[in-house]
Amino acid sequence: MSSWFENVVTVCLIVNCLSVLLLVYRVVWGPSSADRAVAIDTIGINLIAITALVSIRLNTIDLHDVILLIGILTFIATVAIAKFLDRGVLIDRDRN
Amino acid sequence: MDRGSNDLILKTTTNIIVFIILAFSVNSFFSGHNAPGGGFIGGLMGAGAIVLLYLAYGIGPINRVIPVNYRIVLAAGLLIAFLTGMGSFVFGVPFLSHSFGHFHLPLLGDTELATAMLFDLGVYLTVLGVTMTIILSIAEDDGDTSD
Numbered sequence: 001m002s003s004w005f006e007n008v009v010t011v012c013l014i015v016n017c018l019s020v021l022l023l024v025y026r027v028v029w030g031p032s033s034a035d036r037a038v039a040i041d042t043i044g045i046n047l048i049a050i051t052a053l054v055s056i057r058l059n060t061i062d063l064h065d066v067i068l069l070i071g072i073l074t075f076i077a078t079v080a081i082a083k084f085l086d087r088g089v090l091i092d093r094d095r096n
Numbered sequence: 097m098d099r100g101s102n103d104l105i106l107k108t109t110t111n112i113i114v115f116i117i118l119a120f121s122v123n124s125f126f127s128g129h130n131a132p133g134g135g136f137i138g139g140l141m142g143a144g145a146i147v148l149l150y151l152a153y154g155i156g157p158i159n160r161v162i163p164v165n166y167r168i169v170l171a172a173g174l175l176i177a178f179l180t181g182m183g184s185f186v187f188g189v190p191f192l193s194h195s196f197g198h199f200h201l202p203l204l205g206d207t208e209l210a211t212a213m214l215f216d217l218g219v220y221l222t223v224l225g226v227t228m229t230i231i232l233s234i235a236e237d238d239g240d241t242s243d
Binding site for chain 1: 155
């Protein structure tokens, strides 16, 4: 791996970590619960990017499963949080 | 209870995404021998797909679509893992000795089949059964501890 490419990956990692820090600010001081839910969802997406960049840095393809896994878990968790905020119950008893 | 909820976007998205999650679950189960993955993460992802179905449709419809008692799945997984270990006694080798062989399958060609995959299938079913038992037990609880 050439050195300028490593520098680009490092800069991208730093930018992603700064983004996660700003999102942590939103999670801690967010006015409402929905703000925190959206911030946590976006932190998950930033984690996907960080995992991909780390897998480039480590020159391995073994982290690709982790990327898909974080995406799926973030989606399920966001749906669960949204449903809890909307109705207060996650799994409905019998709807029809 | 029914506030005229119309989860059309959630239900349509779930119909598509559940297949992707189940495919990822089966893929990581089968690729666990040579790549990251295996029975544990495969079972957790399968449970995640079923949990997503329960989130979108509720308990009643999914119980009609997937009429499976997950305690039996749990017991079947433990039984498969146990019988895989006992199977080594048939060939006079120590407990849990695994072996493998190359076979010619119709569509796949030369395939290496290992008995460790049967043990992994037991892990898969056990993890799936435990996770779904925990989640459904909590979901079916009324939460009425007052009376």
